[in-house]
Amino acid sequence: MDLSLTSEQQLMVDAAKKMVDRHIQPILAANDRDRPLPKAEILKILAKAADLGLTAARIPEEGGGAGLRMLDYGLMAEQIPPSVALILQPHEATSARIHFGCTPEQRERFLPDLVAGRKIACTASTEPDVGSDPRAVKTVATEDGDHLVLKGRKQWISNATVCDVMNVTCRMANPDGSTRLARILVDRGESSFEARELDMMGLRQAPLAEVLFDSCRVPRRNLCPDTGDTARLLTLTWLANRPLVGLMAVNLAQKALDAARSYAGVRKQFGRAIGSFQLIQQDLAEIETAVISSRLVCYNALAAIDRGERANGLSAMAKRYSVDCCDRAVALAMRIHGAMGLSRELGLEQIARDVRTISIPDGTPGILMLIQGRELTGIDPFRS
Ligand SMILES: Cc1cc2nc3c(=O)[nH]c(=O)nc-3n(C[C@H](O)[C@H](O)[C@H](O)COP(=O)(O)OP(=O)(O)OC[C@H]3O[C@@H](n4cnc5c(N)ncnc54)[C@H](O)[C@@H]3O)c2cc1C
Structure with missing residues (x-):
């Protein structure tokens, strides 16, 4: 067993370090260290991360991603300052969730901008009353013609104030009256919700927010399929x-x-x-x-x-x-x-x-x- 990096892995690590020195540290230093980075700055970082495949590390190449092995992704991610990693990782994980768990039409609509770092994604599971037990979520989606109406509150959501796409876990009613867990992609361009910044102890340059869905209307085509990989x-x-x-x-x-x-x-x-x-x-x-x-x-x-x-x-x-x-x-x-x-x-x-x-x-x-x-x-x- 050889625990040293291969030359290819060393190149990846060096490239990530270079990106941090040239493009991330100057942005962190130029902005208030106690305030979330502005969206424009985050998009600059995501565009650079996209060049290294870090916005879509887990998506296979045939799906438009970098198809990195997880260890190689980790080697590069380790170099990123955590206040930026806490922005990048939820973005990248949400892109992976869309790739592996959504329809081809949904992938085509959302992924190109996310992979290129032109838009920001996040995943909202946690709620004020629901943390470690995510199956207990209370946010509800009800059907209304060709729309779904989302009601509920999410809390401690990374990127929520700046995101363009939010992958929301909620409950939907079954015909027999029981409910099932569902995922809905909320596109900020077509559905409105409130996001209130939360002031945290650490990683303060990463945006974190509470989200309110007050009868938020989402086109039904944004409901993720039950099946998927x-x-x-x-x-x-x-x-x-x-x-x-x-x-x-x-x-x-x-x-x-x-x-x-x-x-x-x-x-x-x-x-x-x-x-x-x-x-x-x-x-x-x-x-x-x-x-x-x-x-x-x-x-x-x-x-x-x-x-x-x-x-x-x-x-x-x-x-x-x-x-x-x-x-x-x-x-x-x-x-x-x-x-x-x-x-x-x-x-x-x-x-x-x-x-x-x-x-x-x-x-x-x-x-x-x-x-x-x-x-x-x-x-x-x-x-x-
Ligand atoms: C910086 C940051 C970023 C985050 N980003 C996101 C995000 O992007 N999206 C998202 O959905 N959420 C996000 N979260 C929320 C995070 O996932 C939750 O805070 C976490 O799952 C814990 O939930 P909780 O805070 O409600 O704690 P609780 O679940 O209420 O737990 C409180 C305490 O009880 C303990 N506990 C709970 N259940 C048990 C048990 N069965 N046995 C023993 N002990 C137990 C816990 O260990 C903990 O010590 C983020 C949180 C932070 C701080």
């Missing part, structure tokens, strides 16, 4: 998202490690560089161990998905383990910096807030632990 859809979106989110934590912890390592070399106390003290060396060793083990556990889950293996437990473990480890690693890096670690100027406090924010989307630590436990025991801890 459901197994592929679930594997490539829910499962693969988790290690990708874990790699956001790795990106942040690597930055914290780089900062702590160089500070330990230049900061002097008691007439010596603090890096010469054994306790500081121990902290640095702990941080590096967290970064490398987190990275590997995420790569491992993505590679298992590429091999077509069942990766439910591995992907849950990857996100939970890496976010937990990286959170602690960032705290240690702050400690190495003393008071400077807490200063807004240095930016480590922002990294600490960002890494903490990553722990919630795509599964809380508790839920991910239970998913892994379910894989190990074969017993469902959620429903009897």
Whole structure:
């Protein structure tokens, strides 16, 4: 087993780093770090990401996407600053959901603009009363001629204020009076809804919002079919998202490690560089161990998905383990910096807030632990 990158993978990583340096960091630096990026700036970033296939990484080439292996996608995604990854990843995952779970007509209508980065997508599942149990959604769609009428509220939705297309999970009535889960593509050009910005602790340059559907009329042709490549859809979106989110934590912890390592070399106390003290060396060793083990556990889950293996437990473990480890690693890096670690100027406090924010989307630590436990025991801890 060779764990080094192939030359092709190295090229992908280098290309992603170059894009970040040339096109993403200048935009992040030029905008308020405590406010969501304006839509025009996000579209500039998506256009550049499209050049590398990152707006449609999971869509096969014959469907107009990049057809990347998940591990290769992860290697590139790891390079993207998480406040941008939290915009790009929901956009890309929604595009994949449209590719694998929609009709050819719907794909043709929505995908070209999303793949090119000319429009922005998102997925709305969570509601004020419904988080970890997405099957319990209450937003309802009722039929009215050739339209559906959407009523309900969604919460904590990435990209909702700036999106052009929202993939909404809701309930629809069956003829016998029962209800079923349904997905509807809400096109902002033809259907109106309110989106209210939410002010969060971290990743503040990524838009996050509450959404109100107040009898929002959506053409019936935007209802996604019941059938589709459901197994592929679930594997490539829910499962693969988790290690990708874990790699956001790795990106942040690597930055914290780089900062702590160089500070330990230049900061002097008691007439010596603090890096010469054994306790500081121990902290640095702990941080590096967290970064490398987190990275590997995420790569491992993505590679298992590429091999077509069942990766439910591995992907849950990857996100939970890496976010937990990286959170602690960032705290240690702050400690190495003393008071400077807490200063807004240095930016480590922002990294600490960002890494903490990553722990919630795509599964809380508790839920991910239970998913892994379910894989190990074969017993469902959620429903009897
Ligand atoms: C930055 C960010 C971006 C997001 N982006 C999106 C998005 O684009 N689209 C979207 O639909 N949603 C999004 N979300 C929402 C996210 O998916 C939910 O917040 C998450 O699923 C958890 O739901 P909740 O916050 O309602 O917590 P809850 O489900 O209410 O959980 C509260 C606590 O109870 C625990 N808990 C719940 N059930 C159990 C159980 N059975 N056993 C033990 N413990 C349990 C949880 O682990 C947690 O600690 C985002 C959230 C954040 C923070």
